[in-house]
Amino acid sequence: MSPNSTAARPDAQSVAAAGVAAEPPGLRTLVIGGGSAGSALVRDLLRTPEFGLAPVGVLDDDPGKAGTAVDGVPVLGPLAELTPLAVTHRAQVVVLAIPGLPHQQVRALATAAAAAGVAVRYLPSFLSALRREVVGSDLRSLDVNKLIGRHEVHVVSADVRAVIEGRRVLVTGAGGSIGSELCRQVHAFGPSALYMLDHDESNLHRLQLDIWGEALLTDDSLVIADIRDRPRIQQIFRDLRPEVVFHAAAHKHLPLLERHPSEAVKSNVLGTDHLVEAALATGVERFVLISTDKAADPTSVLGASKRLAELIVQANARDARNLGTGVFSAVRFGNVLGSRGSLLSVLAEQLRSGGPVTITHPDVTRFFMTIEEAVGLVLEAGRMAEGGEVFVLDMGEPVRIVDLVHNFARQVQLGAEEVEIRYTGLRAGEKLNEALFSEGEERLPTEHGRIFATVAGGGGPEDLAGGLTGLYEAARGNVDAEVRERLAELLPGYRTPEAVPVPALASPYPDGF
Structure with missing residues (x-):
């Protein structure tokens, strides 16, 4: 029996209103x-x-x-x-x-x-x-x-079921932290089929085993593909005909993408373009892009590539509205706790190994949320979207990284003498403080009290398609210098700042411990 069949998922009908299985x-x-x-x-x-x-x-x-x-x-x-x-x-x-x-x-x-x-x-x-x-x-x-100094925000409503239940759902980047949690929560709402797309077959194997309790790898639920491969993506959409798409596949490590900007463009921009094109061609009902707060007034290749992905979604959302077809939107949020490679996992490993905890700057701040919150927002966006929005969660106040380290150490019963903090200085492209909205974007309320939106944010070129053509040519040729120039042309105001050294400190703990 296929894991996609309703009979194979008896728990789907007993799911709790919050979107998590009741058992x-x-x-x-x-x-x-x-x-x-x-x-x-x-x-x-x-x-x-x-x-x-x-x-x-x-x-x-x-x-x-x-x-x-x-x-x-x-x-x-x-x-x-x-x-x-x-x-x-x-x-x-x-x-x-x-x-x-x-x-x-x-x-x-x-x-x-x-x-x-x-x-x-x-x-x-x-x-x-x-x-x-x-x-x-x-x-x-x-x-x-x-x-993180605030309570976890649960944003999933029972109304999400109406978007998922009985529909064919595709999740890209399904093997990643956000993608896998999306698959789990989507599965709980009873889709007629759940297609999990990733280029890493090992991650897909583990995910199927986790969700269905077996991983025979003999059905259509697992899809091995690279979103950079346009013919392959078109084939998948033609064959599987997904009705709802959550696009979580992306390169996301800021320092690496500063060194390899062509790879950021190939995956984060061109890959998104391929998916949106295929979604329009096959009549996808809802398409949701997973974005990042680094797309707001971007100063990094990561942020610039994700902002262009947002612009691609917004531009095609207008076309879809005019044609009366699908609804395209994006979700923007900050750092996720508990994901692979996240701050907590790095911090825990550094503490476990007895080495110093490395922080870029004593005043650096970031927005944080849990994976469950992030996925809840994505699902709510899929439900509320009318087309062209970038949804943003009210994530509370930004958190100083040094404060997070201190709180973490206290809770695992470490004293000040047991935690050595070493400041390394901001790396190229990194901001001291992130923002959720660009200066040219309007913060708009939605029907959900903890979710905001912005539509048709500024900063995009008049000829987006023409500019992207040149960007893609530079990326395919791996001409990184030209890629940076093209990004700056497409996003006025974008400029990657140089690395910022840490200031001289009288104490390794500026505010005590």
Whole structure:
């Protein structure tokens, strides 16, 4: 039976209004430790659902426990695999249930879990001395949301089902952090088919296994393709006829793209052009581009390439409206916590290895959100869009990176003497402070109180198509200097600033610790 068939997805009809499968009830929880304490905790949580924690797996280093289960909860693997297992099993909470575990190992596990954007709870050390039965009320929390100084914003409404249910949905970049979460949440709303496109077959294999519990690789749900390949993209759209498209495929690492601007153009701009063209030709109903706050008044190749992708979507949205066909829009948001290569994962690895934490500048700030928030916004945009909008989430106040590091260190019980911060200076293309809207863009309210929009933002050329032709020729020839010139021509005001050295500091901790 194909994983795309409705019969293969009985949970789709029981999905919660927030867009997440209602099974299991409570927060998805990994229990660290399959010994007596961990086993007692699993039993306690299973029989006491009011604690709000639903065990979905146990981690233990004993090879004899591999493939076994604790009261029906499977032992998934060793402690060293915490981060990937937390991502694979969509864990929301990790509980450390090994009394007497060395402090250093507790700290390493806490940082590994927090790096995946997962809340950490642990059994107080006095339990080891008292040797009494474990109970759920003995848990204390490490709240990742406290790192960013605001509560997580859940933006998915039940109305999203009307856009997804019974339709053929294509997600590009499906193997990435945002793309994979999009696939999970889209799947929960019961599409008639979910096509997951990526150029990395290993990521697709893991994603299918995660969503359907098996990965036979014998159906149409997995699509291996490169969005740079125009004939291949056209073939996919002709054959699969997607009705809703979420475009998450992109190059995203700013410093690398500064060194390789032609690659940024090929993927982020030309790839988007190919997808939009194919979507128009085959009558796609809704097309949503995943963008970034770096597209607002861009100073980097990454930001410029994503702003051009937005302009391509906006230009074609006008054509689609005139033809009475599909609705094309974009979603712009800031840094995502818990994604591969995100700040938290890098920070956790640096702390775990005992090396210094590197920050570009003591005053650098960024906007942060969780993956769930980001995907919620994307789904809401798909529902609310009328064509041509760039949607932006109200992400609260920007967060100083140095403050985030301090908050992280405190929550994993590190003192000031245990955290060395080294400032490296802003790299070429990096801003000290990001903005969500360009100076020429108007901030418009939407029906959702935490989502704003801007339409037909300024900064685009009159002859976008002509300018893109020259840009694509330069990128195909890998003439990076010409690519930069073409970007500047297409986006008046765009200029990549030089690297900014860190100022002299009297203390490595400007505001104390």
